[in-house]
Amino acid sequence: MADTALGIPDHHYREGSASLTLGSGFFRPDSRPSRDCSVLLARHQQQNAEGQLRWLDLMAGCGIRGLRWGLEAVPARAERVELWVNDGDPDRLPCLESNLSGLPMPVRISSQAAEVVLAQAYLEGRFFDLIDLDAFGAPGALIQPVLQALRFEGLLLLASTDGRSPTGHDRAGAVRSLGAAARVHPASWELALRHQLGLLARQAWMLGRGLQPLLCFSEGRTFRVGVRMRRHLQPGEEHRLGLLARCDACGSQVVQILRNLSGWPACRCASGAGRWSVSGPLWIGPLQDPQTLAALRRDPWLREPGAISNQTQRLLERLEADPGSPATVWPTDELARRVGIGGPPPLNQLVTAVRRAGFQAYPSGVMAGQLRTDADLTVLLRLCADLCSEGT
Structure with a gap:
């Protein structure tokens, strides 16, 4: 399977109910848990929705997410979903068209820059109920146009492969891409997720909208968050943005809410030589929504052989057992x-x-x-x- 990550042309691949041609672009079989989770969230959304839904895979690659949505997320109600699948590489278009040709719902396939797709949809008044943005590097420049194109209570699945900036290994890069200070911390993956959520929250609040994390995880290479964008901020939501400090000598940790920020207390190091290493602003609220995760794990579709991988099953169990709070x-x-x-x-x-x-x-x-x-x-x-x- 290692050849698929190198983009071997015309390689055929099967995952869940999807059988497709990968084409010559980059593809990672190891990212299956993120695709499994996107299908589960799409299924959960359509099971609880009353009207038409519009889903967008913004950087689709070979189209595997869109194909799995069409085959697994709406098996009996395909007419209720309009599927948009886009990849900025025009050489991917024939592969996308071939892989998605048999889906039973309307499919709009394009090969445009992500900014163009989002701007056109916004100008046409076409808002999305689900957007999956699986980007290389830091996706910060696309967050505002994505949120503007996302319907109230819509779901956003956001990935970042920028591991150096949010984990404190490129502090100048963190200031540029996140507007935050990022310091090295033993829970580096978690801080990267919290920095990403903090940026999302600030961008959502500018639009008067709220943020509810549903699930957040990483394998150390890609940092993935799934959130619901609420129509309004929830009471006290601003208290979920703050700063986290860790003593570089004894390892003590202190959290402060950004809204109530005051001086840092003296660390009680035995040597008295410790200094606070401060990260933020970042999200200090929950990383997971236990209710949503419990609903995903109750989905009868999971009883079908091969619906999700064993790795995804273990991931969901871990996330449901950990609300991601305190920070x-x-x-x-x-x-x-x-x-x-x-x-x-x-x-x-x-x-x-x-x-x-x-x-x-x-x-x-x-x-x-x-x-x-x-x-x-x-x-x-x-x-x-x-x-x-x-x-x-």
């Missing part, structure tokens, strides 16, 4: 190192101990081996040490 996350191996023990206690035991101590605690669904909690570092180190002493 402070610690790797268990870092806790063990700071306690001075050979290895960390089992994550599930640490979660239970933290909950018994009266705090929130979840295994991170974004990065393996990490604990999400509102307990401070001194509590975590004590509990970690207690668990290790009990096990000896």
Whole structure:
């Protein structure tokens, strides 16, 4: 399967109910979980919608998302969906037309720049209920035109392959692309997602609209968020934009709401030499919507053989078990190192101990081996040490 990532011409590929020709462009079989999730969200939307729907795959490549939407998301109600599939490379057009030719709903195929597709749709008054934007690099320049073309309560699936800027490895790039400070952090994938959501929220709020994350995940290479754009901001939504600080000496973490920003408290480092490394503004609210994830996992379509991959199934289970809030996350191996023990206690035991101590605690669904909690570092180190002493 490695040849498909190199774009071998006329290579045939099957995924779910879709069988298609990949053509000569770039394609990643490893991105199947994102495509599975897009089908599940499309199915969920059409099952709960009353009128006509319009879906857009803005950077379609070989058209696999649009093909799977048409075959798997609307099996009995195809007449209710108008499908738009676009790729900016005109050489992709014959491949798209061939792959999508058998779909039972109206399909509009184009090979234009993404900005042109969005502008034309907006000028024609054609708004989308679902937009999938799977871009190379940082998609920030397209966020505002995408939001303007998205219908109220519509779904946006957004991907970014810019890993250096939001993880603190290109701080100047983060200022340019995100309008934020990004610092290196052990939960780097999560901070990249939060920076992306923070940018989305600020752009949505400029239009008077609200943001509800439904699912957010990464495998370390591509950072993917799925959100619902609400007609209005929800009460207190501005409190979900803030700053996250981590002490570069002891590892303590503090979160501040941007609206209530004040001075940072002194870190209680034993040496007194610690400094706060601050990231933001970024999204400090939940990363997942448990209700939506539970509904996706109840879909009877999942009982069909090969509907989604085993990897996607495990991803959904992890995300449903972790709401993505609070925003402070610690790797268990870092806790063990700071306690001075050979290895960390089992994550599930640490979660239970933290909950018994009266705090929130979840295994991170974004990065393996990490604990999400509102307990401070001194509590975590004590509990970690207690668990290790009990096990000896």
